Amino acid sequence: MSPIIRPASAARPIERRPGPQTLIAAAVLACLLAIAAGLVWTQSRFNPAVVNFLQGEAARVRGPAAAPAAAEPILPLSEGMSALTPAEHFDRETLSDKIDGKAELYLSAGFLRLDCQRLALAAQPELWVEVFLYDMGSFENAYAVFSAQRRADAAMLDFAEFAYRAENALFFVHGPFYVEMIASGTDERLRASMDALARAFILGRPVAQAAIAERGLFPKTGLVETSISLIPADAFGVAGLDRVFTATYRKPAGAELTAFLSRRSGPQEAAALAGAYVDFLKTYGGEVKVSDEPVPGGAVVAILDMFEVVFSQGPFLAGIHEAPDRDQAVTLAKELAAKLEEVPGAR
């Protein structure tokens, strides 16, 4: 084997054949790469407990929920009410310290901050209301969490566009705020107090008028108006399928269908998302017949004894979700497509 180390002044060209030095250098580099790969692999399996300990919180029982108590009530108190407990404040990091597993619903919808406090009837402190003021950052985000939790057969209220009362509670949207008032009982005095608190809150916090245009894009025939909901993220279990509006339709003979639509940045994104959704359904056993094209470019997917209709119309991804009857699903999809055609730029 020829030596590879030569005086730099040598006149003839340097030989480039690999020798022992090159091989050993390569081996050293390979070792370093292996060590780096090991570190990356170990870090990817990092026990979250370690994060906890590194932050010096190992044995901490309480989370940051125990924020400094605020002296002021979080909303104007109506006559005869007083603060029963100090105000509590939670951010994205600490929201689950208050609502545990439901936090993800809010976080995925753009949650910014929660203020809450128990208020009681001054004369009867055992009668109290816990107020939750969720700042969701926008009217649409607030509507998303409102619609996701809307209780069936609730009594609608007139002081806000989206407001209803349950037997023991009151829920509404005001600007970027989603507000819950939950009472300790069903006493009429508590209901009256919740009404007064809600009205005072709305009066005390003027917000710009806002509307959700997508609500008007669902065909009216058979539509259950109060069923329109906004899924902020991962709709139907599909990662990346966000901001999807759904609506329930009651058809003759009691059948129920769910229509959906989502406005995307443009026709290309809508079409690509429709294709990706069909592919997603196929990976879970969905079957598409070539002849099934409910609307141009659309598809009917048979999956788990149900039918999914998917299509795009201009900037909209739309369709029918988990329909028990194929023909009813296709008919409703065509109605939805026709309605979307009316939107300027959606042809």
Add this chain to the structure above:
Amino acid sequence: MPADEALSRREFLGRAAKAGACLAAAGAIAYATHDPEGPGPAAAEPQAAALPDFSIPGLGKKMGIGHGSDRARTLQLTLQALGGIEAFVRKGDRVLLKVNAAFASPPMLSATTHPDLVAELTRLCLKAGAASVAVTDNPINDPASCFALTGIAQAARSAGADVILPEERFFKPMTVKGAQLIRNWPVLTAPLAGVTKLIGIAPVKDHHRSGASMVMKNWYGLLGGRRNIFHQDIQTIIAELAGMVTPTLVVLDGTTTMIANGPTGGSLADLKETRTLIVGTDQVAVDAFGATLLGKAAADLPFIAKAEARGAGTADYRSLSPVEVSA
């Protein structure tokens, strides 16, 4: 090195050998000092040993399903069908009731263990000769508020039980064998000291992340620290909790089931009267039946299969031939 100085093969090999030796030494030192457990209190304080097995040897798997609206009465009848509380609690036992007091909400919302059940179970245990009964949980919200507003504290004390609110010193780091998540994690161990029987009591609830919150999820209240990070892998953490705790008995309250907007609920409209109470020694089987009260099958809740795979019980609750009674 000056460019015109040649390096002999011997010199080169000698230097390469030294470099290799340095590399090997560095690697050996790194290997010797590597701590696979990571930084934690293990170095500063001793870890708690695994939790004791509170099951009764030789008793076998038992399960009873009671139907009725009166929780206390349904509990009595269901226990009678399983041989009475005496089959589980003997004279001199020190009993711990692990309740779900997660939220500071009134009992009517069914987000927490109902105080009627706490009172009745305490009464039955003391009647069977238990030396003491204590009630504990590490709630999500402020512990004192939770135990007070749920009515659990008053019910427990009036029936003769002690209420143990969590304090920082009550937690010890623990690693569950084979666990991915519960490693060096603070666990509420102090209330278990000297305890001979452990009974879990939880309501049936919808849960936004896990699909359901029942008796296995109830052990989440034994964890301390920033446990909310476990929500990212909630199915696994529930299964690991089931592997961590082997109770004497579990009581799953489906008298009223929170069928939507769980785990907090908030509206009476989230509730459904399902008039069912399940008592059993196999927590996986009890949860598998509880799923049906939410209109689900055990297969819809991945934590049930995961817990079964860890050996915490069986998802096939029918194999236990559950006894059914009506109040």
